[in-house]
Amino acid sequence: GQSLEQPSEVTAVEGAIVQINCTYQTSGFYGLSWYQQHDGGAPTFLSYNALDGLEETGRFSSFLSRSDSYGYLLLQELQMKDSASYFCAAHNTNAGKSTFGDGTTLTVKP
Amino acid sequence: DAGVTQSPTHLIKTRGQQVTLRCSPKSGHDTVSWYQQALGQGPQFIFQYYEEEERQRGNFPDRFSGHQFPNYSSELNVNALLLGDSALYLCASSLLSGTDYEQYFGPGTRLTVT
Numbered sequence: 001g002q003s004l005e006q007p008s009e010v011t012a013v014e015g016a017i018v019q020i021n022c023t024y025q026t027s028g029f030y031g032l033s034w035y036q037q038h039d040g041g042a043p044t045f046l047s048y049n050a051l052d053g054l055e056e057t058g059r060f061s062s063f064l065s066r067s068d069s070y071g072y073l074l075l076q077e078l079q080m081k082d083s084a085s086y087f088c089a090a091h092n093t094n095a096g097k098s099t100f101g102d103g104t105t106l107t108v109k110p
Numbered sequence: 111d112a113g114v115t116q117s118p119t120h121l122i123k124t125r126g127q128q129v130t131l132r133c134s135p136k137s138g139h140d141t142v143s144w145y146q147q148a149l150g151q152g153p154q155f156i157f158q159y160y161e162e163e164e165r166q167r168g169n170f171p172d173r174f175s176g177h178q179f180p181n182y183s184s185e186l187n188v189n190a191l192l193l194g195d196s197a198l199y200l201c202a203s204s205l206l207s208g209t210d211y212e213q214y215f216g217p218g219t220r221l222t223v224t
Contacts, residue, residue: 004152030211031211033211033212033213035215041217042114042200042215042216042217042218043153043200043202043213043215044215045212045213045214048211048212050211087152087153089152091211096143096158096160096165096166097155097158097166097168098143098155098211098213099155100145100152100153100154100155101152102150102151102152103150103151103152
């Protein structure tokens with residue numbers, strides 16, 4: 001089967017940096033994506049890694065290590081609006097099926 | 111540029127009934143995926159449609175079926191509803207020939223089965 005593990009909750013203060021880890025066990029792994037979902041809202045695409053290394057998009061960065069089946073999302077200069085759930089999602093070789101983790105609830109405090 | 115739209119927003123059904131959910135993809139997208147999201151969990155992949163064909167399917171019973179129309183819009187049908195089918199149903203669109211890992215999600219349909 002396919003599974004992803006990520007912490008259920010993370011708390012940080014405004015202006016800080018937080019890292020959300022994701023380990024995966026999937027067959028035919030193709031790449032790892034990250035999504036943000038506010039309460040009652042639709043998931044929003046944040047970033048994607050197909051190759052090892054760091055991808056930077058503004059305040060958000062994502063890292064992948066295929067040999068370790070591990071990735072993380074790094075959020076810098078945290079803002080209150082960053083309080084949300086963050087999901088990692090693994091894509092298989094056909095890139096058609098996406099398997100999501102159960103999400104990490106990030107709470108940003110003043 | 112219209113994003114992904116879904117209808118209805120909320121739906122209440124009784125066990126054993128059938129339901130049809132609808133999705134219109136983002137303009138320019140040709141691929142539609144459906145997900146089921148239970149409270150406190152991540153989206154679970156149901157299936158994906160491209161060129162009116164089911165391209166991939168997740169671990170869902172045959173009670174879950176779908177369709178894609180020539181205009182790329184899609185329907186999700188669930189027969190013989192069970193209490194456990196209560197969830198948020200999300201539709202996501204992407205462009206197969208492009209960055210199809212980048213999915214645009216609709217606001218979802220909240221289905222309650224009583």
